[in-house]
Amino acid sequence: MVGTIAGLGAVLAGLGSLRLAWARSDGLRPWLILGGWFLLAAAILVFALVIGGETGIPVAILLVSIAGLGLVLSNREVRPRKEARRREEVIDPSDRRSRWWRGVLRVLLAGPLSGLAAILVGVALAKQLPLADVDAIAIGGLAVPLLWAGGMAWTLSDDKILRALAVLVLVSGVSFVLAFLV
Amino acid sequence: MARAIWPKVPSRFVSAMLAGHSALGLAFAALIYIVCLSGTVLVVAHEIDRWENPDAPIIHSVDTDTLVRALDVGMDKAEQAGTHGYVNVTTPADGHPNLSVRIADFQTGLDETFVLNGEGDLMGPRRDGFGHFMEHLHFYLHLPHTIGLFVVGLIGVALLSSVWSGVFSHPRIFRDAFRFRRGGTKRLEEADLHNRLSVWGLPFHIVVPLTGAILGLSTFVLGILAMAAFDGDLERAAEVVGGPGVPHDEAVMAVPDVAPMIESLKADHPDGRLARLAIREFGTAGQTIQIDLAKASDLTITDRYIFDGNGTYLGSRGFSDGSLGNQVIGALGPLHFGWFSKGWVAGVVKGIYLVLGFALTVITSSGVAIWIARRRDKGKPVPGWEKAWIALVWGQPVGYGAVALVALAGLPVPHLGLYLVLCAAAFLPGLFVSALTLSRALRIVSAAVILGVVIAHIARYGVLPADAMALVINLSLLATSLLLLASVQPILQTFRPATKPGIGAEQPAE
Numbered sequence: 039m040v041g042t043i044a045g046l047g048a049v050l051a052g053l054g055s056l057r058l059a060w061a062r063s064d065g066l067r068p069w070l071i072l073g074g075w076f077l078l079a080a081a082i083l084v085f086a087l088v089i090g091g092e093t094g095i096p097v098a099i100l101l102v103s104i105a106g107l108g109l110v111l112s113n114r115e116v117r118p119r120k121e122a123r124r125r126e127e128v129i130d131p132s133d134r135r136s137r138w139w140r141g142v143l144r145v146l147l148a149g150p151l152s153g154l155a156a157i158l159v160g161v162a163l164a165k166q167l168p169l170a171d172v173d174a175i176a177i178g179g180l181a182v183p184l185l186w187a188g189g190m191a192w193t194l195s196d197d198k199i200l201r202a203l204a205v206l207v208l209v210s211g212v213s214f215v216l217a218f219l220v
Numbered sequence: 221m222a223r224a225i226w227p228k229v230p231s232r233f234v235s236a237m238l239a240g241h242s243a244l245g246l247a248f249a250a251l252i253y254i255v256c257l258s259g260t261v262l263v264v265a266h267e268i269d270r271w272e273n274p275d276a277p278i279i280h281s282v283d284t285d286t287l288v289r290a291l292d293v294g295m296d297k298a299e300q301a302g303t304h305g306y307v308n309v310t311t312p313a314d315g316h317p318n319l320s321v322r323i324a325d326f327q328t329g330l331d332e333t334f335v336l337n338g339e340g341d342l343m344g345p346r347r348d349g350f351g352h353f354m355e356h357l358h359f360y361l362h363l364p365h366t367i368g369l370f371v372v373g374l375i376g377v378a379l380l381s382s383v384w385s386g387v388f389s390h391p392r393i394f395r396d397a398f399r400f401r402r403g404g405t406k407r408l409e410e411a412d413l414h415n416r417l418s419v420w421g422l423p424f425h426i427v428v429p430l431t432g433a434i435l436g437l438s439t440f441v442l443g444i445l446a447m448a449a450f451d452g453d454l455e456r457a458a459e460v461v462g463g464p465g466v467p468h469d470e471a472v473m474a475v476p477d478v479a480p481m482i483e484s485l486k487a488d489h490p491d492g493r494l495a496r497l498a499i500r501e502f503g504t505a506g507q508t509i510q511i512d513l514a515k516a517s518d519l520t521i522t523d524r525y526i527f528d529g530n531g532t533y534l535g536s537r538g539f540s541d542g543s544l545g546n547q548v549i550g551a552l553g554p555l556h557f558g559w560f561s562k563g564w565v566a567g568v569v570k571g572i573y574l575v576l577g578f579a580l581t582v583i584t585s586s587g588v589a590i591w592i593a594r595r596r597d598k599g600k601p602v603p604g605w606e607k608a609w610i611a612l613v614w615g616q617p618v619g620y621g622a623v624a625l626v627a628l629a630g631l632p633v634p635h636l637g638l639y640l641v642l643c644a645a646a647f648l649p650g651l652f653v654s655a656l657t658l659s660r661a662l663r664i665v666s667a668a669v670i671l672g673v674v675i676a677h678i679a680r681y682g683v684l685p686a687d688a689m690a691l692v693i694n695l696s697l698l699a700t701s702l703l704l705l706a707s708v709q710p711i712l713q714t715f716r717p718a719t720k721p722g723i724g725a726e727q728p729a730e
Contacts, residue, residue, distance in 0.1 A: 093516075096555065100423075103420050103572070104572045104575060110399075113400050115403075117403035127232050153377075161449075172538070172542075172545035175545060179438075179441055183433035184374075185483075186433075190290065194239075194240030195240030195241070217448060
């Protein structure tokens with residue numbers, strides 16, 4: 039129980055320190071940031087020791103998330119409703135030329151081609167990593183959605199669509215060689 | 221205010237990332253919303269199961285003799301149903317304080333679960349209408365299983381991709397970390413909500429879609445990886461990933477005595493609690509006995525210990541003490557649903573998963589709201605899309621509530637049909653009324669349907685049934701219903717004390 043309270047205290051103190059740092063711009067700020075992150079790392083360590091590493095680390099991270107949201111809510115500013123001005127303090131998404139073939143190519147790049155490249159990288163990892171079979175498969179399996187999602191994000195964002203196509207083809211080719219020909 | 225400590229990100233890069241983020245979010249918004257909301261409900265799947273069976277005998281522990289008897293009862297029921305495919309006894313160590321037995325035949329689709337008492341006697345069928353509907357909505361979108369699982373996996377990839385592009389299109393991630401503005405312009409208000417919920421829940425928002433994508437794509441991706449790694453030997457691949465098995469063999473063979481298997485495992489694993497006892501293809505030479513032990517210190521929650529028809533121990537899946545790869549595979553489900561740890565810590569984890577899961581649905585919804593506000597600000601409003609989005613968002617609780625109501629009343633109404641009809645019906649009023657009126661009307665209907673669910677549950681089982689979890693769920697539903705009503709401004713104002721002109725005149729947006 040003492041350990042849990044210490045862990046909770048470290049979470050709150052760490053977030054409090056970051057909150058204080060956020061609100062000021064004097065010489066103390068870097069130390070508050072450093073101290074905040076140090077306390078959050080300490081909280082994770084404490085929960086890992088108290089509950090066990092496997093469950094303690096995710097529990098600590100969840101607590102940081104929920105306590106952080108609590109701090110954000112407590113910092114709520116209510117302002118009068120107003121209409122948008124022409125010049126807002128925001129960046130707009132880039133305006134792209136809307137040609138149908140670019141749309142089709144972008145969908146193909148983000149979906150099947152990114153997926154294919156990610157799977158080929160996953161297979162290459164599963165075959166070439168010098169680990170036990172199940173470990174290599176697990177790493178390859180984890181890599182697939184991460185890479186697919188990354189590829190999807192990038193190909194949908196890159197304004198130079200042919201560059202994205204070239205990189206995906208290159209990654210797929212290299213992975214294919216590593217997976218099946220080496 | 222604080223100076224930025226993050227390197228300056230070129231606005232052109234941010235614009236490009238935002239374009240990708242926006243395109244992907246809008247393309248998948250409806251599916252992401254449905255999967256996130258149903259997944260949030262399923263965080264409390266065990267509690268929903270208890271709520272649907274509040275009169276099931278409360279049992280805290282089960283001895284070996286009772287387990288053996290429960291398995292025998294299950295095999296008898298399976299034989300009566302004409303199958304020897306699968307019988308699985310679930311104990312109080314598996315999430316709810318009941319004893320139950322499930323019989324299934326994966327060829328014919330037979331799948332029934334029965335409640336047992338503390339002696340292992342059959343009490344009657346276990347009701348799972350609403351829970352089953354929600355599971356199939358989240359896992360398969362009610363599509364054929366293989367296709368549905370793949371589609372849900374793809375939605376996981378799309379959501380994860382949105383998380384990546386969202387992070388890269390957020391140049392003020394630290395500078396705005398604690399800023400939360402309500403009011404002002406609609407777009408900034410929604411952006412603040414979207415960004416704060418996204419940033420503070422980031423670890424959750426990465427882990428949940430990642431594990432969901434892997435679980436959804438597992439058949440496809442792990443199949444390909446295993447085939448590549450084992451040169452097409454799928455049996456070997458299945459054994460490495462899923463634990464040892466016995467080849468299919470329909471020759472008749474006596475069912476072994478499972479009691480010694482249970483006792484030997486208990487002796488070898490004094491920290492484990494028996495969560496499930498299953499037998500596959502019983503009475504044949506291809507039968508296997510699977511015993512799942514739960515260990516609270518493991519993220520994987522249970523590990524499976526497998527025996528053949530002679531009672532010979534074949535091995536485990538390695539989720540508890542196998543190699544890292546086995547443990548990672550075993551942790552995917554618990555991490556995805558927030559089903560890990562024990563006691564009050566497990567309750568806290570579920571509570572946080574509920575809040576962050578709901579936050580993910582709000583993030584999805586606010587993302588669309590930002591796009592709608594941006595279009596309006598640019599002089600290109602999209603009132604039709606705005607109404608359609610409102611109908612989709614608020615049609616869900618109406619659909620869920622109606623399915624729960626029908627399941628509770630035991631009415632012979634197809635759940636999927638009812639859900640689809642109500643979801644479609646939510647769009648219709650949009651043809652005649654404004655977006656605000658549509659939103660208010662659907663929130664009131666949602667609140668009424670949820671209130672109806674509580675009343676129906678109390679009418680059937682009473683205020684305080686055997687399982688107190690039913691009361692907790694009913695109170696939570698009641699609170700949800702009241703919150704939905706309170707979110708409708710005219711209703712809220714009716715119950716608010718009058719304010720002087722000029723004071724409190726600023727109303728938050730609905």
